[in-house]
Amino acid sequence: MLIDIIAGARPNFMKIAPIIEAIENEQKNGLNLHYRLIHTGQHYDKKMSNDFFDQLGIPKPHINLNVGSGTQAEQTGKIMLRYEEVLLNAPSDMCLVVGDVTSTMACSIAAKKLNIKVAHVEAGIRSGDITMPEEINRIVTDSITDYFFTTSEAANNNLRKQGVKEENVFFVGNTMIDTLLKQMDRFIKPAFWNELNLKAKHYIVMTLHRPNNVDQESQLRDLINEITECCSHLPIVFPVHPRTAKMLTQVGISAPNLHLIEPLGYLEFNYLVKHAKAVITDSGGITEETTVMGIPCMTLRNSTERPETCTIGTNELLGTDPKAIKPAMQKIFDGQWKTGGIPELWDGNTSGRIVSVLKMIGKLQIQMEEIPKIE
The missing domain is CATH 3.40.50.2000 (Glycogen Phosphorylase B;)
Structure with missing residues (x-):
C-alpha cells in the first residue's frame, strides 16, 4: 500500500x-x-x-x-x-x-x-x-x-x-506530543538567551497571529500594552509571525520589556516555552505543548478546538478583551494557576x-x- x-x-x-x-x-x-x-x-x-x-x-x-x-x-x-x-x-x-x-x-x-x-x-x-x-x-x-x-x-x-x-x-x-516527548532532551537554548539576560521562570513567551488579534491596529496595540504593563518586571519574548510583524511596523508598538525576535526553529522555541513562567498565545498547538510541559498558558481567543487543554491541562481561555489579561497574570504571580494534567493517550x-x-x-x-x- x-x-x-x-x-x-x-x-x-x-x-x-x-x-x-x-x-x-x-x-x-x-x-x-x-x-x-x-x-x-x-x-x-x-x-x-x-x-x-x-x-x-x-x-x-x-x-x-x-x-x-x-x-x-x-x-x-x-x-x-x-x-x-x-x-x-x-x-x-x-x-x-x-x-x-x-x-x-x-x-x-x-x-x-x-x-x-x-x-x-x-x-x-x-x-x-x-x-x-x-x-x-x-x-x-x-x-x-x-x-x-x-x-x-x-x-x-x-x-x-x-x-x-x-x-x-x-x-x-x-502525534504532536510524540514529537515533543522525543525531542525534549534535544531542546536548544536560543542564541539570544544571554543577550536578553533571560532566566528560567522569569520571562513570558508570547505568540499572536490570529486576524482578530493582529489585523486591527487598536486591538493589537491594546493587547500588547496591557501585557507589557502587567508584566513590566519581566521580559516578554515575542517570536513574531510575518502577519504580526507587518502590523507592528505600522502601529509602531514598543516597550522596554518587549523583545521582538525572528521566528524560531522547533527546538529553540520549545526550549523557550519549557523554561517560561507562562505563555500568552492565540495558537492552538502551543496550548497542547504547554499542557504536557506543565506551563501556565493563556489563550487570547473566545473558543478553542482543543478543550481538553482547558478542562484537563494548563490552558485557560481569556477571550480577546485586553482587560482579562491582568487578573489572569495576577493568578500566576500569586502561584494560584492550576497544575493541570495530561490528556488520555x-x-x-x-x-x-x-x-x-x-x-x-x-x-x-x-x-x-x-x-x-x-x-
Missing part, C-alpha cells in the same frame, strides 16, 4: 515526523507499506519549513508542489491542481493529511475526487468559530474523510454528531497506534482485491 503523507505548513511538520518514523521502523520488520512525502510549499519561509525538516529528522520530500504565497483561494486552487497532476501520473492508495491548514483540505478534495481514500490525523476537532479558516478546513476535510484518527474524546463526540460510523474512528492520541505512542491501524487497513484492502470478481 502506498500512502501520500501531506505536509504544507509549520504545524504539520511536528505531526508527520513521528508517523514517518513509525512507518520506517515497521518497514525494517518487513511491513509492505510505503509512503510518499508531499510538501505542498504552503509555507516557504526557511524558519517555517526547512529548519523543521532538519531539526526533526524529516526526510527530504519526494515531491514539492511549490505553491508559494497567495490568498486562501489561490493557495487552495494551486495545491489541488498540482496534487491532482501528481495523482493522475502516479496514483497512491491513500492520502493521509494532518491538522487543519489549507493543504489539509485541498489535498483531501483532490484525492477524494479521484476515488482515493483519505485518512485525517487530528480529525474531529472543532472550535465552533466558522470565521476561522482552519475551522472551514476541518469541516470540509472531515466531511469526505474515510478514516478518522482522533486526539480526544471531545473530537470523537464531534464526529458522532456528524454521523461518522464508529468503526471508522480511531482514538489514537496526539498523549503518551508519545500515538504514531505507533496509527501505523497499526494502517496495517489493518492495508490487509483489508488486499483481502478485498483477492475476492474473485463475478463476471
Whole structure:
C-alpha cells in the first residue's frame, strides 16, 4: 500500500515526523507499506519549513508542489491542481493529511475526487468559530474523510454528531506530543538567551497571529500594552509571525520589556516555552505543548478546538478583551494557576497506534482485491 503523507505548513511538520518514523521502523520488520512525502510549499519561509525538516529528522520530500504565497483561494486552487497532476501520473492508495491548514483540505478534495481514500490525523476537532479558516478546513476535510484518527474524546463526540460510523474512528492520541516527548532532551537554548539576560521562570513567551488579534491596529496595540504593563518586571519574548510583524511596523508598538525576535526553529522555541513562567498565545498547538510541559498558558481567543487543554491541562481561555489579561497574570504571580494534567493517550505512542491501524487497513484492502470478481 502506498500512502501520500501531506505536509504544507509549520504545524504539520511536528505531526508527520513521528508517523514517518513509525512507518520506517515497521518497514525494517518487513511491513509492505510505503509512503510518499508531499510538501505542498504552503509555507516557504526557511524558519517555517526547512529548519523543521532538519531539526526533526524529516526526510527530504519526494515531491514539492511549490505553491508559494497567495490568498486562501489561490493557495487552495494551486495545491489541488498540482496534487491532482501528481495523482493522475502516479496514483497512491491513500492520502493521509494532518491538522487543519489549507493543504489539509485541498489535498483531501483532490484525492477524494479521484476515488482515493483519505485518512485525517487530528480529525474531529472543532472550535465552533466558522470565521476561522482552519475551522472551514476541518469541516470540509472531515466531511469526505474515510478514516478518522482522533486526539480526544471531545473530537470523537464531534464526529458522532456528524454521523461518522464508529468503526471508522480511531482514538489514537496526539502525534504532536510524540514529537515533543522525543525531542525534549534535544531542546536548544536560543542564541539570544544571554543577550536578553533571560532566566528560567522569569520571562513570558508570547505568540499572536490570529486576524482578530493582529489585523486591527487598536486591538493589537491594546493587547500588547496591557501585557507589557502587567508584566513590566519581566521580559516578554515575542517570536513574531510575518502577519504580526507587518502590523507592528505600522502601529509602531514598543516597550522596554518587549523583545521582538525572528521566528524560531522547533527546538529553540520549545526550549523557550519549557523554561517560561507562562505563555500568552492565540495558537492552538502551543496550548497542547504547554499542557504536557506543565506551563501556565493563556489563550487570547473566545473558543478553542482543543478543550481538553482547558478542562484537563494548563490552558485557560481569556477571550480577546485586553482587560482579562491582568487578573489572569495576577493568578500566576500569586502561584494560584492550576497544575493541570495530561490528556488520555498523549503518551508519545500515538504514531505507533496509527501505523497499526494502517496495517489493518492495508490487509483489508488486499483481502478485498483477492475476492474473485463475478463476471
